[in-house]
Structures are given as structure tokens and as C-alpha cells.
Amino acid sequence: MEKKPYFAVLLRHSIYAGMFLLSKAAFDGGMNNFIFVFYRQAIATLFLLPIALYFEWKTAPPLSFVTFAKIFMLSLFGITASLDLQGVALIYTSASLAAATVNSIPVFTFLFALLFRLEVLRLRSIVGLAKVGGIVFCTGGVLVLVFYKGPQLTLFNNHHLFTIHNQHPLHDASTHTWLKGCLLMLASNILWALSLVLQAFVLKSYPSTLLFTTLQCLVSSFQSFIVAIALERDLDEWKLGWDLRLLAVLYCGIVATGVTYSIQTWLIKKKGPVFLAMSTPIVLVLTTLGSTFLFGENISLGR
Numbered sequence: 001m002e003k004k005p006y007f008a009v010l011l012r013h014s015i016y017a018g019m020f021l022l023s024k025a026a027f028d029g030g031m032n033n034f035i036f037v038f039y040r041q042a043i044a045t046l047f048l049l050p051i052a053l054y055f056e057w058k059t060a061p062p063l064s065f066v067t068f069a070k071i072f073m074l075s076l077f078g079i080t081a082s083l084d085l086q087g088v089a090l091i092y093t094s095a096s097l098a099a100a101t102v103n104s105i106p107v108f109t110f111l112f113a114l115l116f117r118l119e120v121l122r123l124r125s126i127v128g129l130a131k132v133g134g135i136v137f138c139t140g141g142v143l144v145l146v147f148y149k150g151p152q153l154t155l156f157n158n159h160h161l162f163t164i165h166n167q168h169p170l171h172d173a174s175t176h177t178w179l180k181g182c183l184l185m186l187a188s189n190i191l192w193a194l195s196l197v198l199q200a201f202v203l204k205s206y207p208s209t210l211l212f213t214t215l216q217c218l219v220s221s222f223q224s225f226i227v228a229i230a231l232e233r234d235l236d237e238w239k240l241g242w243d244l245r246l247l248a249v250l251y252c253g254i255v256a257t258g259v260t261y262s263i264q265t266w267l268i269k270k271k272g273p274v275f276l277a278m279s280t281p282i283v284l285v286l287t288t289l290g291s292t293f294l295f296g297e298n299i300s301l302g303r
Contacts, residue, residue, distance in 0.1 A: 005271045009279045012263045017286035019256040024095040026248035032237050033087030034228040041221040043253025048217060052210040060208040070202045071215050078195020079220040085188035092181025094297055099287035101185045103280055107138045108193035116197055
């Protein structure tokens, strides 16, 4: 019984690692990242909607215009803008970098929580000093990833299962592009962290978590469609075949959104949010191993 949370957290982080890997593979295969975000959110909405209606429709509070406006803004910045920036950053960098920068989200979340007075920092206490130490180490790690490129670890990339050449028009292997991708990924994480903090205020007036999540997915579907159709008018780019693009969209929409939400809720109830947050580096390890052995990504110290 006690081992279930550990298996659950490993499953949850494995799903997220798969999300980064499949997204990167789809983008490298030429899929438009803005169209990808739209399909992902639309499928997530279709998956979550019947579940949310079945479990929470009768007990949900009335949705006021003010609450809907807040959900609209949360969806715009925390989902649509965040995922669009993440998609462009994945094209510029790698799945491993995306997984690594996820570890900065707790730092940004803590800083925003301080700003909105949801968290208190006592520098004279051991807990307060530990929080500051965590922020310093995390920030230092991100800076190393961005600016330092050490020797390659060729031992890990001699063999790989698949060969995917980056066909995306935005792809460029230059250092300038890598730095741009890092900054975009950090911007995506900042928007996501801000939305996490602001959700705490919205959930007080609308506590139906399943319907709240479904509404966010629904609203972000319309928002991401507007962005995608404005940037890509070629109908051929919108077509999905029986290939990696369809697999990536279905996986990210159903598994990475729907299934992980259920696992995450269960884990927080059983072990608390700290247990989930402190296990986040597992995503980096799994994504790095997957990128190396599946796609032959070069691994080096630093970036």
C-alpha cells in the first residue's frame, strides 16, 4: 500500500517525459507547433468534458461572468501563450532542455506566491534558509544550462532506435538560436507558474476542479485556434494522418492532460504537493535517457 504513491509519481513523470519526446519528434518532423497546441487542447477538452459533467455537473456552483473572465485570462496566459512559447522553444532547443527547465517552475511559483502574499519567507528559520538555498541552486542550474557547453558524453549516443532530421523551418543549430529557445522556455515556465498561483484565487469562487480544468482546456482551444489560423493558412498543414503527428496529439491531449491530472490529484491527497514537487527531476532523467537512446541526441555537460 505504501509503495503505490512512488509507482504513481514515477508513472506521472514518465508520461511527462513522453510528452516532451513526442512533441519534439512531431515538431522536428515538420508539424506546425501552433496547430499542435490547438489539436492537443481540443482533444483534451473532448476527453475531460464527459468526465467533468458526470462527476461535477450537479454540484458545480453557477459560473458568473467575472469568474469566466478570470478563467479566460488564466487560459490565455497559463495555457495558450505558455504552450505556444514552449513549442517554439522545443524547436530551437531539445526535449532534455525542456524537461530541465521544468525544475524552475517551483522557484517562479514560490516567488509569485510571495508577491501575492500566499507564502511567507522567514530568513531566520531553517525552512526559510532552505527555500532561499533551493532558489539559488535552481537558478544556478538554469544559467549553466543556458550559457555553458561542456564536453560531450559520447558513451550514451553511439546507438539509437530512430533517426529524425529536423525539418521545421524555424530550426537552426546556432548558439544564438539555442539561447533564444532557452529564454522562450523560461518565459513559458514563468507564465505557467503565474497561472498556478492565480488559480488559487479563482478556485475559491469556483471550487469544481474538474469543470474548472475542462473550461480552461475549452477556452484555450478557441484561443489557440485563433493563433494557429492566423499564422498558418495552408490547409495541408492542418491534416493529420496515421503517423507520428496523430500519435503525439492524442498522447498529449488524452494521456498528458487527462490521465496525469487524475494521478496528480490522487498524489496530492495521499502525500501532499511537496512530495510531487520534489520528485520533478525524474522528468529530466527520463527525458534525457529517452532523447539519447531513441533519437541519438548529443548529451554534454551543461547544455
